Amino acid sequence: MPRPGELVFEAPARGRPPRHLLDLDPAARREAVAALGVPAYRADQVSRHWLGRLSNDPAEWTDLPAEQRSTIAEALLPPLLTPVRSIDCDAGTTVKTVWRLHDGALVESVLMRYPADTPVAPGLAVLPPRPRRGRVTMCISSQAGCGMNCPFCATGQAGLTRNLSAAEIAEQVVAGARALARGEITGGPGRVSNVVFMGMGEPLANYSAVVSALRRIVEPAPSGLGISARGVTVSTVGLVPRMRQLADEGLPVTLAVSLHAPDDALRDTLVPINTRYKVAEVLDAAWGYADRTHRRVSIEYALIKDINDQAWRADLLADLLVGRLVHVNLIPLNPTPGSKWTASRPEDERAFVRTLERRGVPVTVRDTRGREIDGACGQLAATSA
Ligand code: SAH
Numbered sequence: 001m002p003r004p005g006e007l008v009f010e011a012p013a014r015g016r017p018p019r020h021l022l023d024l025d026p027a028a029r030r031e032a033v034a035a036l037g038v039p040a041y042r043a044d045q046v047s048r049h050w051l052g053r054l055s056n057d058p059a060e061w062t063d064l065p066a067e068q069r070s071t072i073a074e075a076l077l078p079p080l081l082t083p084v085r086s087i088d089c090d091a092g093t094t095v096k097t098v099w100r101l102h103d104g105a106l107v108e109s110v111l112m113r114y115p116a117d118t119p120v121a122p123g124l125a126v127l128p129p130r131p132r133r134g135r136v137t138m139c140i141s142s143q144a145g146c147g148m149n150c151p152f153c154a155t156g157q158a159g160l161t162r163n164l165s166a167a168e169i170a171e172q173v174v175a176g177a178r179a180l181a182r183g184e185i186t187g188g189p190g191r192v193s194n195v196v197f198m199g200m201g202e203p204l205a206n207y208s209a210v211v212s213a214l215r216r217i218v219e220p221a222p223s224g225l226g227i228s229a230r231g232v233t234v235s236t237v238g239l240v241p242r243m244r245q246l247a248d249e250g251l252p253v254t255l256a257v258s259l260h261a262p263d264d265a266l267r268d269t270l271v272p273i274n275t276r277y278k279v280a281e282v283l284d285a286a287w288g289y290a291d292r293t294h295r296r297v298s299i300e301y302a303l304i305k306d307i308n309d310q311a312w313r314a315d316l317l318a319d320l321l322v323g324r325l326v327h328v329n330l331i332p333l334n335p336t337p338g339s340k341w342t343a344s345r346p347e348d349e350r351a352f353v354r355t356l357e358r359r360g361v362p363v364t365v366r367d368t369r370g371r372e373i374d375g376a377c378g379q380l381a382a383t384s385a
Pocket of ligand 1: 152
């Protein structure tokens with residue numbers, strides 16, 4: 001058992017989740033189907049139903065003989081995620097779901113729907129703002145719990161239970177996409193446009209499952225869901241070797257780095273992995289990622305009152321980031337049980353934003369959703385109560 005305060009990289013070994021279609025790439029699926037005595041090409045047909053049409057009902061797969069449907073479904077489509085409960089807020093446009101996995105472990109995912117901007121009536125505005133299309137972001141978990149032990153995050157406080165399999169990760173997105181397609185989310189039928197690995201867990205500590213889940217999310221059907229890689233963000237505490245490895249996967253997803261402090265002295269306490277990988281090394285790996293993928297790196301910075309929100313720290317942060325392919329995402333600290341910290345005063349938040357803007361560093365304050373349902377950043381603790 002890890003001692004309190006210890007960082008945990010190796011997830012405890014537990015019974016593996018049953019093998020699932022989404023753990024496999026298309027070639028491996030064909031092999032698995034052939035091994036069941038069913039023609040290999042049936043794997044592609046079932047994949048199209050599951051991932052393209054989002055149908056989980058074999059009765060609808062009428063292009064296959066009925067007994068082949070049930071053979072494949074029984075062997076390769078075991079239920080991985082059982083909904084324990086769903087709660088919503090924002091008039092039903094933010095929905096948090098608690099899932100039970102095969103071994104009783106609990107994880108959470110959050111679906112957030114943002115309406116399109118009201119279109120400007122033609123001819124009325126001289127320079128109409130570009131209308132933003134509606135979008136749906138799914139925030140998903142990559143581990144049950146987390147071993148990174150950040151003191152302001154509720155997930156970190158409970159420790160690491162286990163890594164999720166690729167299919168357990170990808171199925172969170174499939175479940176959300178299915179609910180949307182069926183019109184079960186306020187706002188009518190829709191599609192998932194964005195996926196963020198900002199739920200429970202440190203994605204880069206579960207590297208190979210996360211990379212195969214990413215392929216299932218971005219590759220087009222029958223391989224995957226076909227969500228644009230531009231809409232997918234992997235958030236990390238800064239596991240430097242894994243950041244460098246991800247840059248070479250040919251997956252142009254956005255990398256977000258949870259920095260939270262520009263100086264090692266403070267970051268050592270807020271993000272304990274900093275005792276191993278320092279601010280300068282983490283940022284160096286981030287710039288390597290930007291060079292390789294041409295994607296703007298996102299820097300996450302939770303503003304904590306009187307801890308990391310001083311004017312001098314804003315200036316120091318700007319020194320580190322100015323001139324880089326970067327965007328700063330400030331997150332007002334969300335409350336977590338037992339934490340002595342709170343969000344910054346509004347005037348300190350404004351001053352922090354102004355300093356970065358003055359120095360030419362792109363910055364936005366995250367429109368945090370789901371605080372009232374413990375579904376916001378750092379609040380996911382997955383209790384079934
Ligand atoms: N382990 C990954 C992804 C999970 S968290 C990571 O740390 O990046 C997604 C973001 O929420 C991270 O930037 C995390 O630091 C931040 N976060 C955690 N607890 C928070 C809290 N109480 N308030 C605001 N943001 C928080």
